[in-house]
Amino acid sequence: MNQHTVKAYGDELNQLTAEVVRMGGLAEAQVADAIESVARRDVALAKAVVERDNRLDALHRDIEKKSIRLIALRQPVASDLRRTLGAMKLASDLERTGDLAKNIAKRALILAEGEPMQPLTRSIERMGRLVSTRLRDVLDAYTASEIERALSVWSTDDEVDEHYNALFRELLTYMMGDPRTITACTHLLFMAKNLERIGDHATNIAETVHYEITGEEMLGERPKAVPGPGEEQTPTPHISTQPSDLTDD
Amino acid sequence: MMSKIFRAPEGLADGGSAGAATLSTAPAVGAHAAAPLGPIKIAARDVSVFYGEKQALFGVSLDIPDKTVTALIGPSGCGKSTFLRTMNRMNDTIPGCRVTGEIEMDGGDINDRKIDPVLLRAQVGMVFQKPNPFPKTIYENVAYGPKIHGLASSKGELDDIVQKALKRAGLWDEVADRLHSPGTGLSGGQQQRLVIARAIAVEPEVILMDEPCSALDPIATAKIEELIDELRERYCIVIVTHSMAQAARVSQRTAFFHMGKLVETGDTEEIFTNPRERRTLDYITGRFG
């Protein structure tokens, strides 16, 4: 790949990407630590997660500023434009991911005061690990510009939904069985919801990575697991009208 | 790393003969739908240009749609100006220049020896890089074309033609009170608009522009670009430009030339968001050299 004739331009783009990667690493760590704090009832860890969230916010603001500066001063086109826009979208998704992880950590603090609820937290942990892995995979795909990995993350969005549905039923059963657990189970329910949302964000990131690399929007419906009775249907935000055109070399 | 991702060129590697055959007729995505392109006005087929022994254009095939602005971009010496000049046979004035291939316009091949270039140039006007009004009055500049082609039968008709042309070029308000002052006394931007008025006074069908804004300041450039946007409703316009930003602003179709070959052609929006060819991408993102 040729260098930009104006080196500073190429450097600015690389810096932007590097910062997104850094933010991604931080978000990954937040999610993993939040899950960990739930599993091990670790209060200190949970508090750390809550505090570190503002670092993510600062990175988000910085990436947005850098992107705007790049657009104004360099007028990027084609691949460079997609890279810049991709960075902005990723930063937005990662910032939301961080907020969701903070939320999980806050609830973990509350749960830690009560009784341990082993089987349920283990389910949360399992779901959390899945989500964490997906996040890590999609961020690796971004760093290495590997479209297959991004596509595999995108197409397995339904796994997270299945976990969520299973957890939902499990929690309902628990709550119906023992009304004293309702408070804790509600918190766990919200945690599960947050994890499901993080999974959606990972899918968003996969779509952004695909657009950045190929210049074409991802088409077709996201794979979605059929929800059980009473469960909400999460809307799929990205739908295109052009025929599916996915190729890989 | 990016090279793995690019779709294989599918026969475009030889320089664009396939690319010209498919004209994009699909509506664009989203809110910024481009205006529908007109029918094909000029169709170049396998055009090559030789300056003596040296070949400057290698088998270029390109379709130019009507009522549209087509931009020709590419690095210096890539042949875009040479190709532009084949469309009004200005290359004939260069000794030792040979043009092969067909250039179809209105059902006939204008590259045919039997066609009189003088008549062709009444239908295909040209605007040059450096504004070159004749050293005569503004009126005489604009009236020159109609006079030599006998388009006006009376002085009153000629006055009307001059006024209409100056109004269409956006210059009437500024010069209506000094039509008989020398054309060379205007500012650069006004001179270029005068030259455009001169070109459209003969009611051409096609207007060729060879880097019309290179010698102008940004405000004059913006005025000319606005004028081009207005003119596109009546004329087929082909513009050669060094500034990719200008090509992006002004044109609906873009063709990228490199070393005498047509590399890629397509809707401007596509070329500047997701070009198919690596060379095109490198050029427009500033990775050449």
Add this chain to the structure above:
Amino acid sequence: MTDAAQNPSAVSPRTRRLQARLRGRYARETRFKWYGRAAIGFALVFLVILLGSIIMQGRTAFYSHSVTLPVYMDASRIDRSYPQGANFEQIVAEQQLRRLGVEDDAQGTKAAAMKALFSSELKFQAAGMIARQPGLLGQTVPVTAPLSDNADLYLKGEISRAVPEDQRRVSNEQMAWLDRMKASGAVRAHFNTTLFTKGDSTQPELAGLLGAVVGSALMLLVTALIAIPVGVCAAVWLEEYSPRNRITAIIEVNINNLAAVPSIVFGLLGLALFINFMHLPRASPLVGGLVLALMALPTVIIATRSSLKAVPPSIREAALAMGASRTQTVFGHVLPLAMPGVMTGSIIAMAHALGETAPLLLIGMISFVPGVPHAIDEPVGALPSLIYIWENASERAFHERTAAAILVLLAFMIVMNAAAILLRRRFERRW
């Protein structure tokens, strides 16, 4: 720099070296300027010497002396029906001798000496008066005529008493008579209109430039009418229409060389072709004009070509792109813009042609041609050849007239070159 002046010890060695080199450069520039001034001064000195010597020699030609004498028209010696037959010179001389109180001897040498003081024009004047008004016979009428050339020279101070008398053209006695006539007012000095109103003559006092000027003018007319259209059209063809191949390259080289061919060669060509082969009248403005046209043609072609080249190609492209044919472009746009250069070149070519002598001598303009010419096929004189003839004439009075003719020729050339410069200045940079 001021730092160095205030604090020398603070100046770095590098700055010192720079300053030293700078001083050297300024010194070289000043020297060069003085060389230039010296060169121009040198040229000016020679110009002043040249012009000065010519002016000094020629200024006396612009005034001459005439004598007005009351002449008694003796009816016994003048035939009413044939006044030209009368010996007016003798009549006037005798009367003047009597007026001065000088006795003549038996051979009439004094009368002869007195006669020698007056121009032969005198008798034509007197005869003419009688012929027009025969009633003047028997009366005393004033007759005005120029003095002879030697008398004129003496009164201008060109003949001095220091030279022994037998080596002079004017004797002491004649000098005394002239002094007396001058003192009495019979002899007056006035502007030499003869020089500008009469044609050439063997008598210096009656010789004028008009014939030669008109001859030169007629020749220039023929030259201009031939050289300018042919030259401009040839240049237009060579520059705008002709293909660039070996033949046109050879033509170009030949034209450039012709501009440097010695003018006498053109004279030989004129002699062989126009006079011997085509039998055109010798020494006529027609032949002279043709020869000079051939000489001026290369200059006109070269000047026109460079003016055409100087028209920016953007004008041509603009016209062609508008659908003008090549001819419309050239004659409607390029040539009008090139016209100032063409005019300048043509005028300079004409000015050169005006001053050429060698070819004119070969086609026969060396002989004496009296009077003022009227047509282009009769023999004429031209200014340059007139100068040559007068310079070789034996009469002393022709010396000053030669210088005067040179001055007139120079004046013509200055006027023509000035016109060329003015035209160039006025029409320059119109686009």
